[in-house]
Amino acid sequence: MVEKEVLITFENGLHARPAAELVKLAKAFHSTIVLDNGKKKVNVKSVLSMMSSSIKQGETVRVKVEGDDEEEAMLSIVNFLKK
Structure with a gap:
């Protein structure tokens, strides 16, 4: 398992469009991918989980x-979240 902290910089947080794009990206990998904001753990491959996550900018x-592809998945997810 690999872990990394990332600051969310999307202007409106992970709202509908970036959440849907993130789910699509995550589904390209076999690994389990979770976002943990301290209050809630969100399955990144689930559109419903991502939409209800209420992860905000900042x-x-x-x-x-x-x-098995955790390193590649981590790199892609982190790069997406930092744009």
Whole structure:
């Protein structure tokens, strides 16, 4: 398992469009991918989980990735969240 903290910089947080894009990106990997904001753990491959996460701009989340392609998945997810 690999973990990394990331600051959310999207202007409106992880609202509908970036959340849907993140789910699409995450589904390309076999690994389990979770965002943990300290209050809630969110399955990144679930549109419903992402939409209900209420992750806002300026919030720090811990990205947790576990699986056979975890390093590649972590790099892609972190790069997406930092744009």
